[in-house]
Amino acid sequence: MSTTVETVSAAARTAPPAVIVAIDGPSGTGKSSTSKAVAAQLGLSYLDTGAQYRAITWWMLNNGVDVGDPAEIATAAAKPVIVSGTDPTAPTITVDGEDASGPIRTQEVTSKVSAVSAVPEVRTLITGLQRSIAAGAERGIVVEGRDIGTTVLPDADIKIFLTASPEARAARRSGEVKGSDLAATKEALIKRDAADSGRKTSPLAKAADAVEVDTTELTLAQVIECVVTLVGEKQAAK
Numbered sequence: 001m002s003t004t005v006e007t008v009s010a011a012a013r014t015a016p017p018a019v020i021v022a023i024d025g026p027s028g029t030g031k032s033s034t035s036k037a038v039a040a041q042l043g044l045s046y047l048d049t050g051a052q053y054r055a056i057t058w059w060m061l062n063n064g065v066d067v068g069d070p071a072e073i074a075t076a077a078a079k080p081v082i083v084s085g086t087d088p089t090a091p092t093i094t095v096d097g098e099d100a101s102g103p104i105r106t107q108e109v110t111s112k113v114s115a116v117s118a119v120p121e122v123r124t125l126i127t128g129l130q131r132s133i134a135a136g137a138e139r140g141i142v143v144e145g146r147d148i149g150t151t152v153l154p155d156a157d158i159k160i161f162l163t164a165s166p167e168a169r170a171a172r173r174s175g176e177v178k179g180s181d182l183a184a185t186k187e188a189l190i191k192r193d194a195a196d197s198g199r200k201t202s203p204l205a206k207a208a209d210a211v212e213v214d215t216t217e218l219t220l221a222q223v224i225e226c227v228v229t230l231v232g233e234k235q236a237a238k
């Protein structure tokens with residue numbers, strides 16, 4: 001008995017303190033790739049909050065909700081059950097028990113998600129879900145999105161705001177889809193950024209205490225290294 005207690009307390013002494021990392025920024029700045037890699041490297045959980053907004057949008061499109069009508073969106077918001085798996089090496093997302101990881105990435109969902117995510121009732125529900133996931137992450141978590149540092153987790157240990165030029169972001173996004181049109185990708189991306197930054201409820205914004213990293217001229221490996229270093233410094237100071 002005493003051996004078990006001693007082993008547990010020894011482990012508690014050597015394990016780094018749980019750390020909450022908030023990574024925000026517009027589309028194509030590298031949030032997902034960076035967050036997954038940082039979480040995997042540091043043994044933390046990972047949450048893609050954009051996937052949750054995409055999932056609720058997908059459900060609405062499949063269930064006859066008029067996504068041009070905020071009142072209809074608000075009424076339907078609590079109906080789908082969204083579950084996020086937080087292993088950074090294999091993140092998952094289900095809606096009512098169904099794997100949604102593929103269908104949430106379609107062009108149709110991408111073009112409608114900003115309208116759905118702007119509705120306050122949607123944000124209240126999803127924000128609650130995000131906070132409970134973060135609170136349950138024993139070793140800590142990297143949470144990426146648009147309003148994590150400002151609204152969802154304002155007490156996060158470290159906040160990063162990633163940026164990059166619209167040209168670099170469009171080129172990265174375009175590179176993911178074979179045969180995609182670079183100019184059209186850039187236009188759609190700028191339109192979505194404007195909607196996300198301009199909405200009333202928790203818009204895309206840099207928290208006052210966030211560290212801004214411009215990734216335009218950096219490789220993904222350099223961005224990951226930069227964030228891992230910042231998190232390590234925070235953990236050491238805790």
Ligand SMILES: Nc1ncnc2c1ncn2[C@@H]1O[C@H](COP(=O)(O)OP(=O)(O)O)[C@@H](O)[C@H]1O
Binds near residue numbers: 026
């Ligand atoms: N610093 C970088 N340099 C070049 N390509 C990058 C960089 N960061 C991310 N990428 C690539 O850009 C694309 C978009 O990255 P992603 O992490 O999905 O961005 P976000 O989550 O901010 O939308 C991915 O294909 C990714 O591999």
Ligand SMILES: Nc1ccn([C@@H]2O[C@H](COP(=O)(O)OP(=O)(O)O)[C@@H](O)[C@H]2O)c(=O)n1
Binds near residue numbers: 054146
């Ligand atoms: N914390 C968040 C995350 C995403 N979102 C919304 O969800 C959309 C999709 O987010 P995403 O992270 O999957 O977008 P990409 O940049 O990866 O394409 C955004 O355009 C926002 O409308 C949000 O409102 N708040």
